[in-house]
Structure formats: C-alpha cells, structure tokens
Amino acid sequence: MKTSFHEGRSLFVALCMAGAGLTACGPDTEWIPEEVTGSTEQALTEGAPLTTHSASCLQLQDQNTWSAYPSYMTPVGPALGLDDIVLDLNRVGPVLSTSRPPAVGYKGGFRWNDGDMATTEWIPQGMTAGVSGSANVAIVAWHYAPTTSPDKGVRISVADISDMSASAVNYRHILLVRPTSSGNFTTIPEHGGGLTWFGNYLYMADTSDGIRVFDLTQIREVNASATCEAALGRVGSVWCAYGYKYVLPQVSAYVVPASIVSPCRPKFSFLGKDTRGTTPVVLSGEYCNNTGTSCPYDGTTPGLGGRLYRWPMDVATNRLKTVNGLVAPEKAYIMNEPNVQGVAPIMTSTSTSSYWLSSTRYGGALFKVSTSASRTAYLSGSLQWARMPEGMHATGSGTNLWTVTEGVSGVTSPATGGRVVFYSAQSSLD
Structure with a gap:
C-alpha cells in the first residue's frame, strides 16, 4: 500500500513523539518519502557499465556525539594517538x-602470524591505509565470527607497512568500542565490512544503519591481564577489553533516518576513499548476490543491484559535509556486479566515475568498472587475482592498490587462499 506524503509525515511525527526511532527524531530531521521504484526497476546485466542512479531520496543524519563520547572515556585514562x-x-x-x-x-605483501592465519574466531574484512607521523600504516577490520555470547564485535589491526623490503611487518590488534556513559563502554556488534581514513577519523561501515566514526587521537589503554580476558568495561579499579591492551572508541555516527525505507534505504557493506575531483568523498557500497543476500534495488536480476554512493567530505573538519545535520550523497551508481566486497578509485584517471571493485564472485575477482565501458575482470581462477578479496585502498599517487583477503576456510598458505595483505601496481592493472 502506497502512503501519501502527508500521511507518512503524520505517522513519522507520531512515532517520534512516542519515542520510536530516536536516531531519526531530531529538530533537524526532514521526513523523506519512500523512493518510488521497486516493481518498475529495469533488468540489469552483469559486467555492464556503471549505471547512474538517483540518490535524491537518501540522506544520513549526524548523531552528533562528537563531544559526549570522548568525555565518557575520560575516566578510563589519557587519550593516546595512533x-x-x-x-x-x-x-x-x-x-x-x-x-x-x-x-x-x-x-609485495605480508601475512598474519600463525595464530591469526588459523583462527576461526576473527575474520578480516575492511581495509584502509594512510600516514601516521613518519610511518605508513595499514588498518584492517576483523569481525568476530562465533555465534555464542559474548559478541566481541570488531577489532582492527594497525600494521606498520613503511618498509616492505624487511622480513616482517609489525602489527597490533585494538578492540573497537562505543562509549555508553561516563567510564562505560560496549563492543561494536557489526561486520566491519569497510573502513576508510580521513585525518584523525576512521570511518567504518555499519551494515544496516550507515557509517560509524572513530577518533584515532582518542585511543585508551586498558588492563590486559588474565583478569580481563573474559571481561569488558570496568572491573573493580581497572577497565577491560577481553584482554586487548587498547580500545578505540566511537565518537559519532551518520545514520539513515528511520523514515527512509526500502528500496531507498541502502546497505553499507563496504567503504572507500576518493580524493579525485573538487571534493574528497567517502565511498559506500552494497554487497548482494543472487542467493541468500539480496539488495533493496535488484530489479528483475537479483544480485546485480548493489549501489555505490559518494558522500562529500568537509576538508576543514574531515567530517562529512552536513546541512542542518544531514548529509546528502553527491552521486550514486548501480554497480551491475554481484558479491562486491570493496571499492577503490582508479587514481591514474581523473574521472570520478571509474573504480576498482573487489569481489568474491568466481572465488575472487578484481573488476575495473566505469560509466563508459563494460568491466575488465581479473579472476582468481585464471591466476590473475587473489582468492576471497575484501577491502581495498588505492594510494593517492596512483602507484599501488592494496587489498586484504578474508581467507579460504581452513587454508593457511598465502599461495592458495590464506589470509594476506598485498599490493599491486595500478599501472599494470590499467
């Protein structure tokens, strides 16, 4: 049943007054009607050029906890930087x-230590990279796999990739947390499917709701003794994080208002960073396939309707550009590709409509896509790409394309599907 604008607006106001959907009920929230597509969506073709998609129905709302969340962490200890x-x-x-x-x-590339190569508890997902002081740093997100409680959420690995000619790369895991009140925090029960990094802010995909933001200058040291291995939060006079020495707290989030529903409401499966054009953007995209994971916009061809969005950045603050607390996407595309796990801009091109897509289609693939040509595919089955690739990062110089792999279940050899972080020359892939 189609709801009129005024009926929908009245219902939304009533829900807000009743306390429902609080993340969407603020003084700056604008009610937006459902996108009228659905049954009229056109058939899609795998490998076709990117299709421009209307994003006028979609906005994100800044939860605006930038000051409150850091203040909640003050009792835990002094803030540390990356x-x-x-x-x-x-x-x-x-x-x-x-x-x-x-x-x-x-x-070149590296693998994890033996324990991290073999663990079934944690699985690598999103990836980004940047510079911290004099070090080149890669950051990888892992999601907690067991279905039993407690859900430890998401951890990140901070790796120093400054010298890839050395024999090894040093790294450390940090647990992501969300402050809940003064001196209290909880885990982030998300998939960790995408990361990107602007200034001091680490952005992470929140599959159902939008994008979470973490401040890399607000890291806290907690107790890493045996007492804390099975505990979270304050325990007596110390703070615990399941044995991790450091926690990285969330500072805010950009969420899709509850009033925006399918098919306008997208999933946030992965993120990327694009500094081409006049305004840097956070890229977000949807993972979908033709079996158990559908996308809101799939037309008559399930699995191909994953959308790619460009969210403009405020270069003065390294936060998303808001108007009255709301962020509008700069542009959107239908990817016409299934099983997409990551995105990176083709930095050797000045066009903002050309990208690398990382996909687990065919067991692993890298797709070169644009609005002007059908895809170019590099397939793992043809020994052209790694198996089970996930997040990506393209260096701003257009030199290297970094990729993290999830790993094939039970395989630890890097040559046949074991978990790795590696980079290729962008010029060889053009």
Whole structure:
C-alpha cells in the first residue's frame, strides 16, 4: 500500500513523539518519502557499465556525539594517538616471498602470524591505509565470527607497512568500542565490512544503519591481564577489553533516518576513499548476490543491484559535509556486479566515475568498472587475482592498490587462499 506524503509525515511525527526511532527524531530531521521504484526497476546485466542512479531520496543524519563520547572515556585514562600505538606493535607478520597469491602487477605483501592465519574466531574484512607521523600504516577490520555470547564485535589491526623490503611487518590488534556513559563502554556488534581514513577519523561501515566514526587521537589503554580476558568495561579499579591492551572508541555516527525505507534505504557493506575531483568523498557500497543476500534495488536480476554512493567530505573538519545535520550523497551508481566486497578509485584517471571493485564472485575477482565501458575482470581462477578479496585502498599517487583477503576456510598458505595483505601496481592493472 502506497502512503501519501502527508500521511507518512503524520505517522513519522507520531512515532517520534512516542519515542520510536530516536536516531531519526531530531529538530533537524526532514521526513523523506519512500523512493518510488521497486516493481518498475529495469533488468540489469552483469559486467555492464556503471549505471547512474538517483540518490535524491537518501540522506544520513549526524548523531552528533562528537563531544559526549570522548568525555565518557575520560575516566578510563589519557587519550593516546595512533603514533603511540605504532611504537607499541606486538605481533609479527612475515613478508610474503615465493608463497604468495597470484595477482597481476603484484609488488609485495605480508601475512598474519600463525595464530591469526588459523583462527576461526576473527575474520578480516575492511581495509584502509594512510600516514601516521613518519610511518605508513595499514588498518584492517576483523569481525568476530562465533555465534555464542559474548559478541566481541570488531577489532582492527594497525600494521606498520613503511618498509616492505624487511622480513616482517609489525602489527597490533585494538578492540573497537562505543562509549555508553561516563567510564562505560560496549563492543561494536557489526561486520566491519569497510573502513576508510580521513585525518584523525576512521570511518567504518555499519551494515544496516550507515557509517560509524572513530577518533584515532582518542585511543585508551586498558588492563590486559588474565583478569580481563573474559571481561569488558570496568572491573573493580581497572577497565577491560577481553584482554586487548587498547580500545578505540566511537565518537559519532551518520545514520539513515528511520523514515527512509526500502528500496531507498541502502546497505553499507563496504567503504572507500576518493580524493579525485573538487571534493574528497567517502565511498559506500552494497554487497548482494543472487542467493541468500539480496539488495533493496535488484530489479528483475537479483544480485546485480548493489549501489555505490559518494558522500562529500568537509576538508576543514574531515567530517562529512552536513546541512542542518544531514548529509546528502553527491552521486550514486548501480554497480551491475554481484558479491562486491570493496571499492577503490582508479587514481591514474581523473574521472570520478571509474573504480576498482573487489569481489568474491568466481572465488575472487578484481573488476575495473566505469560509466563508459563494460568491466575488465581479473579472476582468481585464471591466476590473475587473489582468492576471497575484501577491502581495498588505492594510494593517492596512483602507484599501488592494496587489498586484504578474508581467507579460504581452513587454508593457511598465502599461495592458495590464506589470509594476506598485498599490493599491486595500478599501472599494470590499467
């Protein structure tokens, strides 16, 4: 049944007054009617050029906890920066040599230590990279896999990739948390499917709701003794995080108002960063396939309707650009590709309508896509790309394309599907 604008507006106001959907009920919230597409969506073709998509129905709302959340963490201890963590990396990941994934333009990479290669508790997902002080740093998100309680949420690995000619890369895991009140915090029960990094802010995809933001200058040290291995939050006179030495707290989030529903309401499966054009953007996209994971916009061809959005950045603050607390996407595309897990801009091109898409289609693939041509595919089955690729990061110089892999279940060899972080020459892939 179609709801008129005025009927929908009245219902939305009533729900807000009743206390429902609080993340969407603020003085700056604008009610937006459902996008009228659905049954009229056109058939899609796998491998076709990107299709421009109307995003006029969609907005994100800043939850505006930028001051409150850091204040909640004050009792936990002094704020630390990413520079401090880079000086305290406690794990060693061997640099890849002859045992490495096949990939066109391969230049180098590393694997995790033996425990992280084999663990079934944590699975790598999103990836980003940047500079902290004098160090080049890669950040990888892992989601907690067991279905039993407690859900430990998402952790990140901070890896120093400054010298990839060395024998190993040093890294450390940090648990992501959300402050709940003064001196209290909880885990982030999300998939960690996408990361990107602007200034001091680390952005993470929140599958159902939008984008969470973490401040890399607000890291806190907690107790890492055996007492804390099974505990979270304050325990007596100390704070615990399941044995992790550091926590990275959320500072705010950009959420889709509850009034925006399917098919306008997208999923936020992965993120990327694009500094081409006049305004840098956060890229967000949807994972969908033709079996158990559908997308809101799939037309008559399930699995191909995943959308890619460009969210403008305020370069003065490194936060998304808001008007009255709301963020509108700059542009959107239908990707015409299934099983997309990551996105990176093609930095050797000045066009903002060309991208790399990381996909687990065909067991692993890298797709070069644009609005002007059908895709170019690099397939793992043809020994052109790694198996089970996830998040990506393209260096701003247009030199390297970094990728993290999820890993094939039960496989630890980097050459046949074990978990790795590697980079290829963008020029070899063009």
